[in-house]
Amino acid sequence: MNTLTRHIQLLYQLIYNNSKLQSLVTVETLLEFNQNQAQYKIESFTLGSTNPTSPTFFIVGGIHGLERIGAELCCSLLNSILNRVLWDKTLQHILKNIRMIFIPFANPYGFVNYSRCNKNGVDLMRNSPVDAEEKVPFLLGGQRYSSRLPWYRGQPGIIEDENMAIINKFFNSCSESKCVISLDLHSGFGFRDRLWFPYSKTKKPFEHLPEMHFFTQLFESTHPYHVYCIEPQSYGYLLNGDLWDYIYLEFLRKNKNTYLPLTLEMGSWIWVKKNPLQIISKHGMFNPIKDHRIKRTFRRHHILFDFIIKSLYSFESWSCLNEIERQNHFHHSLDTWYGKN
Numbered sequence: 001m002n003t004l005t006r007h008i009q010l011l012y013q014l015i016y017n018n019s020k021l022q023s024l025v026t027v028e029t030l031l032e033f034n035q036n037q038a039q040y041k042i043e044s045f046t047l048g049s050t051n052p053t054s055p056t057f058f059i060v061g062g063i064h065g066l067e068r069i070g071a072e073l074c075c076s077l078l079n080s081i082l083n084r085v086l087w088d089k090t091l092q093h094i095l096k097n098i099r100m101i102f103i104p105f106a107n108p109y110g111f112v113n114y115s116r117c118n119k120n121g122v123d124l125m126r127n128s129p130v131d132a133e134e135k136v137p138f139l140l141g142g143q144r145y146s147s148r149l150p151w152y153r154g155q156p157g158i159i160e161d162e163n164m165a166i167i168n169k170f171f172n173s174c175s176e177s178k179c180v181i182s183l184d185l186h187s188g189f190g191f192r193d194r195l196w197f198p199y200s201k202t203k204k205p206f207e208h209l210p211e212m213h214f215f216t217q218l219f220e221s222t223h224p225y226h227v228y229c230i231e232p233q234s235y236g237y238l239l240n241g242d243l244w245d246y247i248y249l250e251f252l253r254k255n256k257n258t259y260l261p262l263t264l265e266m267g268s269w270i271w272v273k274k275n276p277l278q279i280i281s282k283h284g285m286f287n288p289i290k291d292h293r294i295k296r297t298f299r300r301h302h303i304l305f306d307f308i309i310k311s312l313y314s315f316e317s318w319s320c321l322n323e324i325e326r327q328n329h330f331h332h333s334l335d336t337w338y339g340k341n
């Protein structure tokens with residue numbers, strides 16, 4: 001049994017050994033394929049309102065198979081929700097009004113084989129049809145030279161099956177939602193945990209910047225000692241083919257409501273600094289190795305996770321702004337995030 005199967009088995013055991021959970025959770029296979037005699041699956045776990053207009057929280061882990069802590073954090077958050085929903089009346093009430101979708105292993109081949117890319121050597125976070133509008137870093141910003149080099153975008157015009165599975169699930173669940181927040185879990189270089197919002201394709205502001213600003217204000221006033229550096233993804237680097245840029249732009253064409261596509265980039269240098277020997281392994285560069293650090297990582301993000309759930313339940317408080325309020329937040333957000341441009 002590989003590590004991915006073990007994680008999924010634990011979730012299955014929890015769900016299928018409890019008749020109440022069986023009625024509350026829908027497990028769906030979004031993609032199934034065989035590679036080198038092994039079978040791989042992308043599965044989604046859905047809880048909450050079935051009303052298509054309900055606000056939706058869409059959580060994805062493991063797009064980069066090497067960044068295993070993202071997939072494991074997604075499982076840990078799902079596990080917590082599955083246990084809580086059995087007794088917590090506030091959560092039961094919230095889930096009558098919002099929907100939650102978890103896709104812990106978006107790149108199952110990458111997770112099992114310790115690879116950033118999928119089975120075709122494609123970096124799924126460089127594979128969407130969106131091209132950057134400004135200059136991207138050489139190779140890192142996405143390249144079409146070869147799958148033997150890192151950050152390969154794949155063939156032009158071809159969206160990889162794993163990304164299609166995520167895109168289809170997203171639009172089946174969110175097309176009519178009154179408010180959507182997605183959270184994509186990654187780990188990478190840097191000492192801080194960064195919460196990124198669009199765009200990756202440009203340094204220009206995205207359409208829901210006023211709502212992002214208000215959301216951030218509420219988060220910071222509610223949790224003044226939070227650990228995140230909240231900023232546009234373009235502060236890090238610009239990218240070709242960012243999946244969330246693509247999903248966001250498609251969403252804008254179908255739905256006029258607020259959508260905040262967030263990426264959590266957990267700063268892996270903290271783990272490397274505390275345990276320098278782990279840098280000699282590919283796995284160690286992106287993941288905590290020691291048990292207490294893994295547990296700390298699982299604990300660390302509950303504040304954000306709960307805040308997003310509550311902010312979706314209370315979406316009218318911050319995401320339905322009038323024009324004057326939008327202008328106001330827009331100007332403040334330019335000062336906060338775009339002053340340096």
Ligand SMILES: [Zn+2]
Binds near residue numbers: 064067125186187188
């Ligand atoms: Zn990543």
